[in-house]
Amino acid sequence: MFNLFLAVFPEIFLINATFILLIHGVVFSTSKKDDYPPLVSNVGWLGLLSVLITMLLLAAGAPLLTIAHFFWNNFFRRDNLTYFCQILLLLSTAGTISMCFDFFEQERFDAFEFIVLILLSTCSMLFMISAYDLIAMYLAIELQSLCFYVIAASKRESEFSTEAGLKYLILGAFPSGILLFGCSMIYGSTGATHFDQLAKILTGYEITGARSSGIFMGILSIAVGFLFKITAVPFHMRAPDIYEGSPTPVTAFLSIAPKISLSANMSRVSIYGSYGATLQQIFFFCSIASMILGALAAMAQTKVKRLLAYSSIGHVGYICIGFSCGTIEGIQSLLIGIFIYALMTIDAFAIVLALRQTRVKYIADLGALAKTNPILAITFSITMLSYAGIPPLAGFCSKFYLFFAALGCGAYFLASVGVVTSVIGCYYYIRLVKRMFFDRPRTLILYEPMDRDKSLLLAITSSFITLFFLYPSPLFSVTHQMALSSYL
Amino acid sequence: MSEFAPIRIYLVISLLVSLILLGVPFLFASNSSTYPEKLSAYECGFDPFGDARSRFDIRFYLVSILFIIFDLEVTFFFPWAVSLNKIDLFGFWSMMAFLLILTIGFLYEWKRGASDRE
Numbered sequence: 001m002f003n004l005f006l007a008v009f010p011e012i013f014l015i016n017a018t019f020i021l022l023i024h025g026v027v028f029s030t031s032k033k034d035d036y037p038p039l040v041s042n043v044g045w046l047g048l049l050s051v052l053i054t055m056l057l058l059a060a061g062a063p064l065l066t067i068a069h070f071f072w073n074n075f076f077r078r079d080n081l082t083y084f085c086q087i088l089l090l091l092s093t094a095g096t097i098s099m100c101f102d103f104f105e106q107e108r109f110d111a112f113e114f115i116v117l118i119l120l121s122t123c124s125m126l127f128m129i130s131a132y133d134l135i136a137m138y139l140a141i142e143l144q145s146l147c148f149y150v151i152a153a154s155k156r157e158s159e160f161s162t163e164a165g166l167k168y169l170i171l172g173a174f175p176s177g178i179l180l181f182g183c184s185m186i187y188g189s190t191g192a193t194h195f196d197q198l199a200k201i202l203t204g205y206e207i208t209g210a211r212s213s214g215i216f217m218g219i220l221s222i223a224v225g226f227l228f229k230i231t232a233v234p235f236h237m238r239a240p241d242i243y244e245g246s247p248t249p250v251t252a253f254l255s256i257a258p259k260i261s262l263s264a265n266m267s268r269v270s271i272y273g274s275y276g277a278t279l280q281q282i283f284f285f286c287s288i289a290s291m292i293l294g295a296l297a298a299m300a301q302t303k304v305k306r307l308l309a310y311s312s313i314g315h316v317g318y319i320c321i322g323f324s325c326g327t328i329e330g331i332q333s334l335l336i337g338i339f340i341y342a343l344m345t346i347d348a349f350a351i352v353l354a355l356r357q358t359r360v361k362y363i364a365d366l367g368a369l370a371k372t373n374p375i376l377a378i379t380f381s382i383t384m385l386s387y388a389g390i391p392p393l394a395g396f397c398s399k400f401y402l403f404f405a406a407l408g409c410g411a412y413f414l415a416s417v418g419v420v421t422s423v424i425g426c427y428y429y430i431r432l433v434k435r436m437f438f439d440r441p442r443t444l445i446l447y448e449p450m451d452r453d454k455s456l457l458l459a460i461t462s463s464f465i466t467l468f469f470l471y472p473s474p475l476f477s478v479t480h481q482m483a484l485s486s487y488l
Numbered sequence: 489m490s491e492f493a494p495i496r497i498y499l500v501i502s503l504l505v506s507l508i509l510l511g512v513p514f515l516f517a518s519n520s521s522t523y524p525e526k527l528s529a530y531e532c533g534f535d536p537f538g539d540a541r542s543r544f545d546i547r548f549y550l551v552s553i554l555f556i557i558f559d560l561e562v563t564f565f566f567p568w569a570v571s572l573n574k575i576d577l578f579g580f581w582s583m584m585a586f587l588l589i590l591t592i593g594f595l596y597e598w599k600r601g602a603s604d605r606e
Contacts, residue, residue: 019592023592023596026595026600030600
């Protein structure tokens with residue numbers, strides 16, 4: 001009986017922590033005796049602690065997880081892929097939560113439910129990564145999306161935030177519907193929702209007639225739903241508005257965490273569940289389109305968060321290259337790309353949050369940052385150049401490996417489009433660097449110094465980005481192990 | 489293909505009903521003999537001072553959402569209660585876990601005063 005729940009101990013702990021924090025928050029923040037204290041920092045630190053304990057439970061409990069076969073057969077599968085992806089997800093969540101505390105103080109943001117919702121969505125993303133059944137996948141995606149709809153609209157005085165939340169709701173519920181439609185078509189045509197059974201049916205023998213078109217529709221709809229959620233082109237339209245309108249920690253969270261979990265889940269579906277030509281073509285087209293759009297559309301942006309939104313769309317395009325080639329190197333390069341993308345994005349959003357204290361919104365506000373705050377300017381430059389793919393920074397390694405994998409499986413067009421759009425994209429990244437170092441604005445904008453958590457986070461991530469090329473083999477061997485386990 | 493006959497009939501009837509409901513007002517609506525002055529609100533002959541609309545009270549929405557949630561909870565309770573002798577202790581505790589989650593939500597709603605009468 002105990003073995004039954006051994007596999008999901010981290011999630012059980014995180015759900016219990018979430019509930020306890022919810023009750024703690026609501027009981028104390030509505031008590032007249034204590035004068036209605038705003039509990040968001042309190043709940044925030046406790047939430048950060050619970051995320052770290054969950055990561056400890058996950059990391060230390062790996063050998064025990066193979067015992068629980070109840071979950072193994074029905075909904076979840078735990079192997080190396082889920083292990084490392086969940087650790088990456090929890091690390092990103094911990095980083096994002098630690099970025100928020102200053103934001104809460106500055107903006108006088110006192111809704112502790114923000115943290116509770118982040119914890120709930122993290123738990124659902126943990127389920128999503130290990131989901132092994134179409135129903136489990138859909139439920140986890142829905143729970144994660146619902147939490148995000150609310151926190152995207154959490155800044156109540158700002159119309160921008162309301163607009164972002166509304167756009168996220170409408171354009172997030174719709175792809176969930178398409179995803180569910182795809183799942184139901186596949187179930188109707190094959191009678192199976194479990195990935196093991198789907199793998200045997202879809203890749204085992206040739207299916208002709210009405211059933212094959214049902215399966216095709218199903219796979220197409222699932223792919224479309226996923227691409228919506230991961231904001232790939234041509235389903236990217238909501239991303240810039242949502243990224244710009246939501247409060248910045250929400251934007252940070254939403255550009256890192258769902259991409260990690262959705263990529264892990266999608267790699268399971270596309271490689272294990274339905275290995276074939278359909279998904280590959282869709283991802284091929286979408287990655288080319290995303291790369292091109294991410295490179296071109298970001299040139300016209302004047303606001304920092306929109307620029308980061310378009311650059312993340314472009315990066316999703318690069319990551320989808322890993323999906324398009326169905327080989328182990330493809331999945332390995334995808335995982336390397338996701339890991340480095342997560343670190344770069346944490347870095348970028350920590351900087352944006354640090355600069356936000358004096359309401360920087362436009363790129364022009366970054367002028368002469370090198371004179372007022374040289375270390376921050378250098379860190380920002382490192383992050384931007386890593387996004388652009390300049391050697392020897394980490395972004396170059398991830399792009400190199402992605403293009404290498406694409407060339408290795410014969411997708412020459414994909415790799416060449418990737419290289420060309422990388423070069424085009426360099427323009428606006430280097431323009432930011434130029435604006436920081438060489439511009440002379442009429443009035444210099446002075447920024448307040450950032451707090452300790454963000455500075456620690458920036459130090460860790462930017463030193464990883466710069467020093468990654470010296471010793472990249474741990475990451476390579478870890479991701480190779482992860483990719484192998486998704487093929488077994 | 490004859491298994492789909494009920495579904496096809498359902499589709500046709502629902503399409504017909506919605507099209508009728510949509511199209512009939514066009515036959516009975518006011519024609520072009522109306523003009524803006526005739527259609528405007530009457531306030532003793534003056535021009536209307538303000539909008540007749542009031543701000544939507546969010547409590548209506550809250551009541552309906554909370555009703556949906558707890559009503560669905562009760563709906564899930566019914567089959568569980570009926571089959572409790574077959575699902576033994578494991579089934580009992582599974583439902584208690586579900587009930588715990590909803591109770592925590594209920595406690596949150598209570599403390600926040602979502603059902604208070606002003």
